[in-house]
Amino acid sequence: MALLLQQILNGIMLGSVYSLVALGLTLIYGILHIPNFAHGHKYMLAAFTSFFLVTNFHTNYWVALVIAMGVLGLVGMGVERWVYRPLRNVPHINSFIAAIGLLLMIESFALILFGADFRRFPPLYDQPIHIFGVGITLQRLLVILAAALLILLLQLFLKRTWLGATIEAVAQSPEGAQLVGISIDRVSSLTFGLGTALAAAAATLITPIFLVYPTMGSVPNLKAFVVIIIGGMGSIPGAVIGGLMLGLIESLGGGFISTDYKDIFAFGALVTFLTFRPMGLFGKGGR
Numbered sequence: 378m379a380l381l382l383q384q385i386l387n388g389i390m391l392g393s394v395y396s397l398v399a400l401g402l403t404l405i406y407g408i409l410h411i412p413n414f415a416h417g418h419k420y421m422l423a424a425f426t427s428f429f430l431v432t433n434f435h436t437n438y439w440v441a442l443v444i445a446m447g448v449l450g451l452v453g454m455g456v457e458r459w460v461y462r463p464l465r466n467v468p469h470i471n472s473f474i475a476a477i478g479l480l481l482m483i484e485s486f487a488l489i490l491f492g493a494d495f496r497r498f499p500p501l502y503d504q505p506i507h508i509f510g511v512g513i514t515l516q517r518l519l520v521i522l523a524a525a526l527l528i529l530l531l532q533l534f535l536k537r538t539w540l541g542a543t544i545e546a547v548a549q550s551p552e553g554a555q556l557v558g559i560s561i562d563r564v565s566s567l568t569f570g571l572g573t574a575l576a577a578a579a580a581t582l583i584t585p586i587f588l589v590y591p592t593m594g595s596v597p598n599l600k601a602f603v604v605i606i607i608g609g610m611g612s613i614p615g616a617v618i619g620g621l622m623l624g625l626i627e628s629l630g631g632g633f634i635s636t637d638y639k640d641i642f643a644f645g646a647l648v649t650f651l652t653f654r655p656m657g658l659f660g661k662g663g664r
Contacts, residue, residue: 379510379511380632380633381629382508382510382511383511383512383513383632384628384629384631384632384633385625385629386508386511386513386517386521387517387624387628387632388624388625388626388627388628388629389521389624389625390517390518390520390624391623391624391627391628392620392621392622392623392624393520393524393525393620393624394520394524394579394582394583394620394624395597395600395601395604395619395620395621395623395624396524396604396616396617396619396620396621397524397576397578397579397582397620398416398417398420398575398576398579398597398598398601398604398620399600399604399605399608399616399619400528400531400572400575400613400617400620401416401571401573401574401575401576401601402416402572402576402601402605402616403605403608403610403611403612403613403615403616404544404568404571404572404575404613405568405569405572406610406611407548407568407611408547408548408564408565408568408569409457409461409465409569410469411469411472411473411476412473412476412602413476413572414473414476414477414479414480415456415477415483415598416573416576416598416601417576417594417595417596417597417598417599417601418479418480418483418484418487418594418595419449419452419453419456419483419573419576419577420576420577420580420594420597420598421483421484421487421580421591421592421593421594422452422483422487422577423446423448423449423576423578423580423581424580424581424584424589425487425491425589426441426444426445426448426449426577427441427442427445427577427584428496428498428584428589430444430445431498431499431501432498438581441581442523442578442581442582445577445578445580445581446574446577446578446581447574448577449573449574449576449577450570450571450573450574451570452573453570453571453572453573453574454566454567454569454573456479456569456573457566457568457569457570458566460475460476460479461565461569462562462565483594484591484592484594487591488591491591492591493590493591494590495588495590496589496590497589498584498585498589501516501585502514502516502519502585503515503516506518514586516585516586517586519582520582523578523582524578524579527575528617531571531575531613532613540567543559543564544564544567544568546559547559547564547565548611576597579597580597596640600623600643603619603643603644603646603647604616604619604620605619605657606619606647606650606651606657607619607622607623607646607647607650607658608620608657608658608659609656609657609659612657612658612659614659615659618658619657619658622646623643623646626642626643627639627640627642627643
């Protein structure tokens with residue numbers, strides 16, 4: 378029983394990170410209707426940003442998280458402006474190619490700048506906490522709580538603010554939004570920045586537990602695509618539920634079968650959903 382509870386807590390922590398990364402990806406897809414293949418590599422840049430802020434400049438961890446979100450938010454807005462916006466009215470295959478080129482460029486840049494070494498955060502919040510007799514470090518608990526808070530704030534932003542309403546309006550009908558005076562360019566830029574900032578938050582939350590290295594964005598990127606396919610392309614609730622489902626599948630499968638197969642469990646879940654419910658949990662990807 379203790380092992381089951383331990384794996385459930387680990388799965389919720391991992392799923393919270395997947396949800397944050399997938400939320401950014403699904404927000405961007407909802408506006409541009411193209412998969413942003415370089416999303417995970419901006420996650421990697423955020424991990425290095427927060428790592429160097431904490432280790433080299435002795436910045437408070439939570440301040441570093443906010444700075445990383447801000448910096449990568451601006452990077453995301455720049456990517457939308459200079460990479461994707463010029464390709465908006467051309468066939469989507471051009472955007473796919475541009476995204477793959479951006480992915481390779483960011484990874485190569487990181488390898489040149491940071492080297493191929495693996496880096497580890499200094500110990501942060503590593504005190505053990507016992508919940509129902511199961512031990513978990515404070516850092517892992519903070520990942521769950523911080524991710525839940527960010528998801529709640531995102532939902533309030535989208536549902537209770539004028540800017541959130543414009544994002545939803547553009548996602549539902551770009552032509553209709555333009556007719557009522559909404560700037561598609563500004564909304565696309567804002568959405569890209571917000572989506573990238575969520576990935577930056579996920580990276581900063583999880584990197585004190587795992588390692589920081591230039592190719593670390595590839596796996597979260599793939600898992601985020603699995604999540605949004607399971608939840609439904611463009612669905613915000615689907616990204617949250619799909620992320621938690623994937624985290625639990627990996628954690629329970631790894632805990633009771635073998636950690637060597639955790640990626641097989643994830644992609645096995647993807648194949649299952651594509652077979653029996655190809656549009657995902659939330660239908661056609663609507664909110």
